[in-house]
Amino acid sequence: MQLGDARTGKLAGNIAAFGRTLRRAGVPVDAARIGMAQQALQLVGLERRHDVSAALEAVLIGREQDRAVFRELFDAFFRDPEIANKLLAQMLPRAEGQAEPPRQRPRVREALAPRMPQPLQPPSASDKEIDLDAAMTASELRRIRHADFNQLSASEYLLVERLVRDIRLPLPEVAARRVRAGTRGARVHWARTLRSAAHTGGEIMALRRLQRRRQRLPLLVLVDVSGSMERYARLLLAFLHAATREARHQRVRRDVFAFGTQLTDLTPAFRLADTDAMLDATSGAIEDFAGGTRLGDSLATLRQRHARRLTGRRTLVLIVSDGLDTGEPEDLARELHWLKRHSRRLLWLNPLLRFDAYTPSARGAAVLHAAADGMLAVHNVSKLQDLAAAIAAIMKR
Template sequence: MHTRPTPPADHGSLAPHTPRVALLGDARSGKLGSNLGAFGRALRRAGVPVDAARIALAQQALQCVGVARRQDVAAALEAVLVGREQDRAVFREMFEAFFRDPELAHQLLARMMPRAVREAGPPRARPRVQAALAPAAAAHGAQQPDLEFDAAMTASDVVRLKTADFNQMSASEYTLVQRLVRDIALPLPTVAGRRTRAGPRGTRIHWGRTLREAARSGGDVMALQRLQRRRQPLPLLALVDVSGSMERYARTLLAFLHAATRHVQVGGRILPVRRNVFAFGTELTDLGPAFRLADTDAMLLAAGRLIHDYAGGTRLGDCLASLWRGHARCLVGRRTVVLIVTDGLDTGEPDDLARELARLKRRTRRILWLNPLLRFDGYAPSARGAAVLHGAADAMLAVHNVSRLQDLAGAIAALVKP
């Protein structure tokens, strides 16, 4: 492969008098692939899905555009390594930190995923990337802004993140909080199931066990054995708004629901939770296939592929009608608690929404509205859709930060009390 001559130096050049091969290396030397691999691993640890195919495509892109200008390198890598809109801010922050100071990027990753980064350590290729892509603005008399970062989180940092609004966080803070919400416990209350088991109390007699006990005592019935209903975790039906105004809240709540509602401990046993999760915007999307995945990151990636109306409008009434037509099995009578995650900015007809909410209310136990707009003091559901939803919901709870998510278990427990 023949190297092309470096273009004349300009204000945006990284190294105006250095050949391209000396910056990142060419395909034959292996430097280009190793350096891009190090950056790809950093992006994966930051939550951006990057595979070997994208790294190979990034190598081809850099060979096409060259590495003489920092803006060209950033644009080419972003075009081939970022496949989701929500990952652009993370990529840009990681690019700025990684190619200015790899140690700073390592601290950033340590705050996001302390255990993984501590085991892996910084790649050896990073010093070459730092030397290759160091900004040359100082040669032109310009001063680059300092990017300060403290990897050690103090108690005040933790408190601030717990009370900070998801929609007002930086990219690094938002990535960290997405990991924090996965550790929030949601001890769901238990309800009486339809299946029975032998026990000391119950309205029906367990004749089989009673006769076996009598056979051991010579045919004398010493006590009547009873059948009592098994306890099971509360069934959940979650409807998550994925419209444009709910982008960050939807992603965070999906990660939280996936991790917190997988299993629950009942009487010393770990039981699976019956949960049905749907995304709604202008149409209804069943997220059951995605929620069957064990890894939360894989679930979010699969959910992104399933949802076709992401960041669009909201028509909750039409989506509830679709739920009734195609997924009536999710409505299991008076045991299910419905969680509706939305800001109430519905664009459908209020009469249709009221009718569908009334039908949903008759066939479920409780409806809990999780509304991120409650972060504003003096909020009132004055919009047409919000007013209808407020009248149908049994309770409304804010879910705009980590602290509010921790209160969700108590709210659900209070709703299902007799």
């Protein structure tokens, strides 16, 4: 397919088609950005492939996590075998049946997959496909935000997985041991005070203060990947990776483990910048997905092999589980007691709070509830959006 001259409708049509492909991959691209993309290509021209890619990326991409997806889609959507001969004069779509590039991101595979026609049938709320574009009404978005993850259709599940990546979970801050100069504080900064007095003839006009620095708490997350958590685990892993992304840039410790019948260290996967890459790495690492739950045994492994991950008593521990444990309650209680003694707060993120009358009556749930400093709901998008405020409230207790 010809890219088209910048003065013709061919260029506009091809850019619009590329924009639709980006939207299918979860990248928010509206009509205004499509218009800017057309104007950008008129300015940079079509002779240099790098210039075209850079111009489109500059105007179409507004989120850092979408850049890698854009670059893969650009390479896959526009193919030119004559790179030396006007790289983008004849931009060809992917040939049907062409070999896939190695390890494409799931969002890219989904966006490039051909849309198969569905049999004509009355749409129902459970299987109607919903897309994140202008056609989605406010009422549909509101329903999706409050829908239990376990009740989502396949298309809704994909949509929600994209929505949760935009939620942020800033880690709580506490006063550090180190101090710095500040306007408030119980201690006097005598060095600064005396230096200031030197400018006023030795007369102290104001006392300079020392105040304690603020630092974010290290994070330790344990995610239940047993059969009863199957519909929640992937969404919550995607959420936690994207929501705590700033911790990596701020050099805040972030350790993540999955547990079912055994403990799996997901920390290396969580160091990957791209959420899709993290999910791929996680899938390859977890060997007991959708199996049983033995939290007590997993915590024993944590204590024996990874105790150094708990930084003093400053670590915020999040246990993501429904509490349906099959191990011995006494073992679980003992390991939770050790974990709580070595952490700042231990919070239980429980998707079963979707039930209004829920009480942690199961054996493992009762033990976990007794040990936790708080139990918070994580069964829908709305609850995840409120999670940071809920954690902050518990930290102030």
